[in-house]
Amino acid sequence: MHRHDVVxxxxxxxxxxxxxxxxxxxxxxxxxxxxxxxxSHSGAAQGxxxxxxxxxxxxxxxxxxxxxxxxxxxxxxxxxFFCREAGPTVIEMEHFGTIFSRxxxxxxxxxxxxxxxxxxxxxxxxxxxxxxxxxxYERLGTESFTMYEEWDLTSVVVREGRCQGIVAFDRxxxxxxxxGAKSVVLATGPCGRVYGRTTNSHTSTGDxxxxxxxAGAALKDMEFVQFHPTALLESSILITEGARGExxxxxxxxxxxxxxxxxxxxxxxxxxxxxxxAIITEVREGRGxxxxxxxxxxxxxxxxxIESRLQEICDFCRTFAGIDxxxxxxxxxxxxxxxxxxxxxxxxxxxxxxxxxxxxxxxCVSIHGANRLGGNSLLETLVFGKQAxxxxxxxxxxxxxxxxVAADAEGEAARVGAMASRKDGEEPQHLRIAMQATMDGLVGxxxxxxxxxxxxxxxxxxxxxxxxxxxxDTAKSYNLNLTDALxxxxxxxxxxxxxxxxxxxxxxxxxxxxxxxxxxxxxNWMKHTIALSGPDGPKLSYAPVAYTRWxxxxxxx
Amino acid sequence: xxAASMPAKFEVYRFDPSKDQVPRYDTFTLDLPPHTxxxxxxxxxRTENDPSLTxxxxxxxxxxxxxxxxxxxxxxxxxxxxxxxxxxxxxxxxIEPMRSQPVVRDLVVDQKPFWDRYRRIEPxxxxxxxxxxxxxxxxxxxxxxxxRFKETPRCIACGACYSACPAVEADPAFPGPxxxxxxxxxxxxxxxxxxxxxxxxxxxxGLWLCLRCHLCTEACPKDVRPSERIRDLKEMAIAAGxxxxxxxxxxxxxxxxxxxxxxxxxxxxxxxxYGPMDLLKSVPQGIKLARKKPEILKRPxxxxxxxxxxxxxxxxxxxxxxx
Numbered sequence: 001m002h003r004h005d006v007v008x009x010x011x012x013x014x015x016x017x018x019x020x021x022x023x024x025x026x027x028x029x030x031x032x033x034x035x036x037x038x039x040s041h042s043g044a045a046q047g048x049x050x051x052x053x054x055x056x057x058x059x060x061x062x063x064x065x066x067x068x069x070x071x072x073x074x075x076x077x078x079x080x081f082f083c084r085e086a087g088p089t090v091i092e093m094e095h096f097g098t099i100f101s102r103x104x105x106x107x108x109x110x111x112x113x114x115x116x117x118x119x120x121x122x123x124x125x126x127x128x129x130x131x132x133x134x135x136x137y138e139r140l141g142t143e144s145f146t147m148y149e150e151w152d153l154t155s156v157v158v159r160e161g162r163c164q165g166i167v168a169f170d171r172x173x174x175x176x177x178x179x180g181a182k183s184v185v186l187a188t189g190p191c192g193r194v195y196g197r198t199t200n201s202h203t204s205t206g207d208x209x210x211x212x213x214x215a216g217a218a219l220k221d222m223e224f225v226q227f228h229p230t231a232l233l234e235s236s237i238l239i240t241e242g243a244r245g246e247x248x249x250x251x252x253x254x255x256x257x258x259x260x261x262x263x264x265x266x267x268x269x270x271x272x273x274x275x276x277x278a279i280i281t282e283v284r285e286g287r288g289x290x291x292x293x294x295x296x297x298x299x300x301x302x303x304x305x306i307e308s309r310l311q312e313i314c315d316f317c318r319t320f321a322g323i324d325x326x327x328x329x330x331x332x333x334x335x336x337x338x339x340x341x342x343x344x345x346x347x348x349x350x351x352x353x354x355x356x357x358x359x360x361x362x363x364c365v366s367i368h369g370a371n372r373l374g375g376n377s378l379l380e381t382l383v384f385g386k387q388a389x390x391x392x393x394x395x396x397x398x399x400x401x402x403x404x405v406a407a408d409a410e411g412e413a414a415r416v417g418a419m420a421s422r423k424d425g426e427e428p429q430h431l432r433i434a435m436q437a438t439m440d441g442l443v444g445x446x447x448x449x450x451x452x453x454x455x456x457x458x459x460x461x462x463x464x465x466x467x468x469x470x471x472x473d474t475a476k477s478y479n480l481n482l483t484d485a486l487x488x489x490x491x492x493x494x495x496x497x498x499x500x501x502x503x504x505x506x507x508x509x510x511x512x513x514x515x516x517x518x519x520x521x522x523x524n525w526m527k528h529t530i531a532l533s534g535p536d537g538p539k540l541s542y543a544p545v546a547y548t549r550w551x552x553x554x555x556x557x
Numbered sequence: 558x559x560a561a562s563m564p565a566k567f568e569v570y571r572f573d574p575s576k577d578q579v580p581r582y583d584t585f586t587l588d589l590p591p592h593t594x595x596x597x598x599x600x601x602x603r604t605e606n607d608p609s610l611t612x613x614x615x616x617x618x619x620x621x622x623x624x625x626x627x628x629x630x631x632x633x634x635x636x637x638x639x640x641x642x643x644x645x646x647x648x649x650x651x652i653e654p655m656r657s658q659p660v661v662r663d664l665v666v667d668q669k670p671f672w673d674r675y676r677r678i679e680p681x682x683x684x685x686x687x688x689x690x691x692x693x694x695x696x697x698x699x700x701x702x703x704x705r706f707k708e709t710p711r712c713i714a715c716g717a718c719y720s721a722c723p724a725v726e727a728d729p730a731f732p733g734p735x736x737x738x739x740x741x742x743x744x745x746x747x748x749x750x751x752x753x754x755x756x757x758x759x760x761x762x763g764l765w766l767c768l769r770c771h772l773c774t775e776a777c778p779k780d781v782r783p784s785e786r787i788r789d790l791k792e793m794a795i796a797a798g799x800x801x802x803x804x805x806x807x808x809x810x811x812x813x814x815x816x817x818x819x820x821x822x823x824x825x826x827x828x829x830x831y832g833p834m835d836l837l838k839s840v841p842q843g844i845k846l847a848r849k850k851p852e853i854l855k856r857p858x859x860x861x862x863x864x865x866x867x868x869x870x871x872x873x874x875x876x877x878x879x880x
Contacts, residue, residue, distance in 0.1 A: 036668070038714050039613075039621045094695040097682040097748065099710045106697035124710065130620060131710060138681040172661065201615040202600075237618045311711070315779075316618060319637050322592055429604045473609035475573050478662040481608045 001406060004030040004146065005396040006389070007166060007181035009153050009208055012040030013129070013378065014360025014385035015187030016136045018349075021389030022185075023143045027396050030146040032153060032168050032179065034203065034483075037137050041189050041201040042360075042381060045129025046240035046312065047113060048121035049093075049382075050375035051086035054110060057118040059083050066376060067550045069115045069271050070369025071510035072526065073221070075546035078347050078365045082376075085383045090122055093382065098135030100124050101309070111245040111309075113374045115271040115557065119245075121375040126240050126312045132378060148179070152483055153207050154412045156184060156215040156356060157404055163215070163355035164402035167412045171483065174476035176409040176416070180402035183355050183392035186212055186343060187385060190361040193487075194495045195336035196436030199231050199238035208362045210490035212343045213497070218352045219531040220344035220364040220543075222494065223501030226372055226511050227445050228337030229275035233293050235320050236335040239313055241374040243330075244268040246309055249297045250279070251329070252287040258294075263557040270557035273371045273511045276334040280445045283333075295329035334445055338377060340368040340511065341501075344530065344543075349388025355395060359388035366528065369545075370510020416471070419485055425470030428485040435462050435488075435495055447502055447514050456499045460537070463492045497538045501529045504540055522552050560590040565640045566649040567598065569610065573662050580660075582651075583607070591641025595633075595650065596624050598640060611663040619778055622715035626664050627653040632720040632776040655720035671719045674733045677762070678740040678755075685750035702747050709742035709786060711779040718773035718783050724766050731766040732759075734773035734783030741786040744793060756790070756797035764794055765804020806830045816870050819860035823853040 006022040008015045011033035022029045033040070052062040062083040067074055094100060094108065101109040101123050113121040124131030151168040154176065158164065165180040191206025192198040213219055229250075230239040244250070250268050252258045262278040263270030270278075283292045298306050303326045307314055310325070317325045343358035345351055345365055351358055360381040367380060419425075442448075442455035466489055473481035507521035508514050527542040565587050572580035585602050596614055603610050613623040617636045624635040629647045632655055643650045658666035690696060718734035719725055725733045732740070740759060743749045764787070773783040791808065800806045810829035814821050823846075831839060847854055860866070 035615060035621075035623070039615055039623050041616065041621075043713070044616050044618065044620050088693070091693060091695055095690050095748075097746070099706050099742075099746075100695075102698050102700070102703045104700060106699055108695050127620070127711070130713070134710070141676070142681050201621065202617060203615045235617070312620070319619065319639075320594070427608065429608060433604070475575065475609065475611075475662065477573070477575055478611050478665050479609075480603075480611050484608065 001178050001180065001404065002030070003180040003402065004028050005181070006030070006183045006185065006392045007032060007179055008185045008187060008389070009033070009166060010040070010187035010189060010360070010362065011035065011037035012042035012187060012189055012360060013132055013136060013381035014362075014388075015185070016140050017382050017385030018185045018187055018359055018389030018392065019145060020136070020140050020143065021386045022393040023145055025390060025393030027393045030148060030179065032148040032151050032166065034150060034152050034207070036149055038133060040133060041204050042378070043130040043133045044201060044238065045378050046126045046238060047242035047245065048111060048123035048128045048375045049090060049132070049378040050113070050116070050120050050373070051090040051122055051379070052083065052118070052120055053087050053090070053108070053122075054118055054120065057120055059086070061117050062086065062120060064550060065116050066367060066373055068553075068555055069371055069373040070367070071371055071520065071555060072522070072550075072552040073224075073369030073509060073528070073545060074367050075365065076548040076550055077546045079367050080548060081347055082367045082380065082383055086379055089379060089382045093132055093135050096135045096139040098124070098131050100131065111242055112269060113245050114241050114269045114275065115373045116375070121242070121245065123242060125308070126242055126310050129378060132382070151177070152486055153188060153211050154486060155408075156186075156211045157408050158215045158353055158356070159403055161354065163353050165404045165408070166211075167409050169412070169482070169486070171478050174479060176413040178404045178406065178409040180404035182396035182399040182402055183357060185349065185357040185359060185388050185392045186362050187358070187360045187388070188362045190339040190342070191491055191494045192336050192339065194435060194491045194498065195439045196433070197231070197236045197440050198336035199228055199236055200336065205487035205491050206362075206494045207487065207490050208358070209343055210493050212351065212356065212358065213493060213531075213533050215356070216353060216533065217356060218344045219497055220341055220528050221366060221370075221501070222339070222341035222497045222531060223505055223529060224340035224370050224511050225336060225443075225498065226272055226338035226340060227276040227334040229272055229279055229334050230296050230332040231335035231337070232316065232321050233331040233333055237316050237320055238337070239296060239316070239330060239332060240310070241272070243296060243298060243310055243313060246298075246305065247301050249300070250275070251295045251297055252282045253289040253294070254287055256287070258282050258287065266557045271371055271555070272337075272374065273513070274557055276445050277513060279334055289331065293331045293333045296332045297329045298325045299327060299329070338372055340364065340366070340370065340372055344528075345388070347387060348391040349384055350391060355399065357388040357392045359384045370512060416482060416486070419469050420471040420474070420482070422468065422470040425468040426465045427472065428469055428481070428488040431462055431466055431469065432484070432488045432491065435459065435492055438462075439495060443499055443502060445513060447512065449503070449514070449516050452499060452503045456496070456503060459492065459495045459499055463496065466492055497531045500538045500540060501531060505529065526552065560592060562588040562590050563641070563644065565589050565598065565644055567602065568649060568651045569599075569602070570653040571610075571663055572660055574660065589640060591639065591644070593640050594636050595628055595638045595640060595643070595652070596635035599635060599652070611665050613665055620713060622713035625655055625715040625717045625720065627651075627655060627720070632656070632717040634715060634717065634778045637778050655716055657720055657722070657726050658716070668716055671716045671733065671735070675714070675736045675739060677732055678736045678759070680739050680743065682743070682746065682749050683751035688750060690748070696748050698747060702745070705745040706742070708781045709738050712738060712781045713779055715778065717776040717778060721772040721776035723770060723772065724768050728763075728766050731763045734787065737764065737767070737790060738781050738783040738786040741790050744790065753797050756794045759790065760794050760798050760802045760805060764790060765802050803830055803832070803835060815866065817859070818857050819863045819866045820857045822857055
């Protein structure tokens with residue numbers, strides 16, 4: 001049995017930043033992660049990180065753009081705090097060693113991004129996530145803490161009304177272990193892999209969100225799923241919004257720059273929900289290319305600019321699609337990209353369970369509301385990772401030792417032992433693929449009531465079948481088949497919450513677009529969805545949105 | 558866009574140290590379009606044939622560095638390697654774990670040796686209290702300073718270079734291509750205040766153990782070109798620390814020798830490379846060699862085209878005239 005003051009689960013940007021904050025507060029800190037820190041999904045972020053540091057720009061404009069982008073579902077007090085922290089956060093990362101792209105005068109370069117009034121997105125070519133991850137990892141490497149690497153989180157221990165630690169599966173040694181903690185920070189990333197067509201890593205399976213949900217944490221706004229407009233056709237590999245920020249054009253099958261119909265003022269640089277709907281509409285109305293897609297054109301930008309500012313994109317296109325963006329258009333379609341929802345927290349990362357904190361994409365503060373702006377998620381990981389780490393350290397300082405018992409891990413071992421002892425049963429990968437087909441086909445950019453109901457039925461049937469899931473691999477060390485089973489169970493629980501929330505919300509707001517309720521309904525729906533785990537599935541309730549200065553208006557781009 | 562499928566034969570290394578005495582190779586034949594990434598094929602095998610096949614993978618877009626392995630004996634990322642060209646060149650696709658790291662199971666290796674060597678170069682900014690960072694602002698950088706960051710920030714720490722490197726395999730003192738490319742990244746960083754110290758210390762700490770075979774550069778999936786960064790480090794290290802090591806003296810003597818005669822003067826090379834103690838140790842080997850090849854004892858005649866060699870030296874380094 002292990003014990004620490006603060007246990008951070010997840011070693012991406014939010015987790016590492018939380019750990020650093022707790023270490024600086026002189027707590028004994030451990031990080032638990034199923035991936036080596038540098039393999040985290042944060043590293044896949046391409047375009048950049050927003051901070052209103054330009055002379056023409058202002059923090060207020062960043063706040064307004066974020067509020068508007070959220071379709072007025074973001075909490076304005078949280079957004080104000082978030083945008084004020086942006087400048088200092090980026091500077092801190094530069095001081096940690098992050099290698100950013102530079103303007104000719106040596107200052108941090110900025111590029112335009114969707115939904116932003118000014119060029120506000122600071123970047124490192126088209127690998128900003130990787131650059132930040134390297135900078136933070138190098139900084140964290142100078143501190144001392146305990147690392148549990150390639151451990152899968154399986155449950156959050158809540159006893160006497162507070163979080164007392166976690167149970168995790170040590171892949172290498174094939175053992176379930178209890179880790180007692182006065183504070184636990186979940187920074188485990190999203191559950192994008194509930195979809196098959198997603199830009200997310202294979203490992204983005206929502207383990208932390210699901211463990212928190214099972215432990216009684218409230219999930220917030222899970223029906224709000226962002227589809228990135230430009231993913232490579234077959235592989236759904238992300239093509240950064242930075243490609244449009246640099247001047248890339250979207251064209252349909254008859255050569256039209258079709259965004260003029262949907263966002264006459266800013267065209268390709270409208271908010272992501274708007275651009276994704278536009279692409280799907282073009283294809284549905286027969287103006288796509290045969291097979292159903294549109295083109296992203298960069299050719300007019302010239303070889304030098306494409307290859308220097310979109311270096312990774314060039315490689316992706318050449319390797320994964322066999323096309324050269326310098327001379328050929330890129331075939332793209334929207335794909336699942338980001339979960340606006342997650343474990344509900346306040347500005348300090350606190351959840352409804354004392355001692356349990358969350359940050360990053362696993363959490364929902366909420367600053368993104370119904371639709372996240374590009375460049376705001378990297379910033380979120382760092383701003384709220386630090387907040388959660390600081391709050392977790394403070395909580396640990398005034399909390400007595402955790403009460404964890406060996407039985408916590410034994411219970412998890414028994415649950416999984418049953419999966420391994422079945423002579424026949426359901427294979428986790430088959431359930432996962434079936435779930436992804438349901439979510440891709442029925443819970444996409446446009447939501448149809450009959451399809452959502454069907455999806456709920458299918459997901460519930462899969463959850464039923466999951467009761468008979470079978471782990472075939474019998475090896476003790478590095479049993480990936482067992483990890484498959486754990487992840488699939490987590491995702492099925494979260495898919496149900498996503499669909500239930502989408503059925504209940506009878507309006508269209510941001511990324512949630514109901515064909516039977518095409519308008520935003522502020523009178524009835526300007527509220528957060530709260531989901532608690534119940535015996536018959538998610539129990540939904542609603543919570544008010546925090547307002548400060550910005551009255552809801554119609555969103556026009 | 559759909560391309561015709563082709564049969565692809567995979568021979569996959571399988572080993573579970575807890576129950577297998579020796580590794581085995583399992584064969585799987587799949588029908589796949591030629592542009593299919595190897596990773597996609599391996600995941601298909603896991604789903605349809607054998608869920609116990611064990612490998613690391615995550616992003617499937619060559620940015621997380623998880624899926625480095627040997628593909629037909631080359632260290633590559635599985636997500637970035639397409640099956641068509643492999644089948645065309647080899648008739649099959651042999652999949653094995655990376656080299657120089659112990660196998661945990663199947664294609665999963667223990668990367669601890671790789672990370673340990675990486676940490677030896679102290680991979681973090683070193684600051685100087687006398688030169689604090691600007692308050693509330695970024696450190697400025699000139700375009701020339703930025704230009705030096707062209708390759709190294711692309712490193713995804715996948716370990717392909719480490720696996721490909723014969724010096725890593727031969728000598729635990731060698732930090733390895735990734736660690737040295739990372740060292741270069743800190744040495745050229747204007748924010749780092751330990752440039753000279755890093756360069757002086759890396760000379761005895763393994764810099765000269767690089768064999769200059771460039772296999773790391775061939776293996777690198779992100780075009781970091783570690784061997785070129787190591788070459789840059791060697792130049793900078795000599796500039797900072799002088800000819801303090803056998804390795805640097807050897808390089809320098811080699812250059813001088815060729816410049817003089819266009820051919821190596823072995824006796825002089827040995828004298829110039831080794832300090833007195835090492836020179837003494839090399840005597841028995843020298844005697845053996847002299848018995849077999851007595852001509853090495855003689856001073857070589859300049860080669861026929863020596864004027865051209867001298868012209869090349871002059872063109873490369875005009876200021877060296879008369880030195």
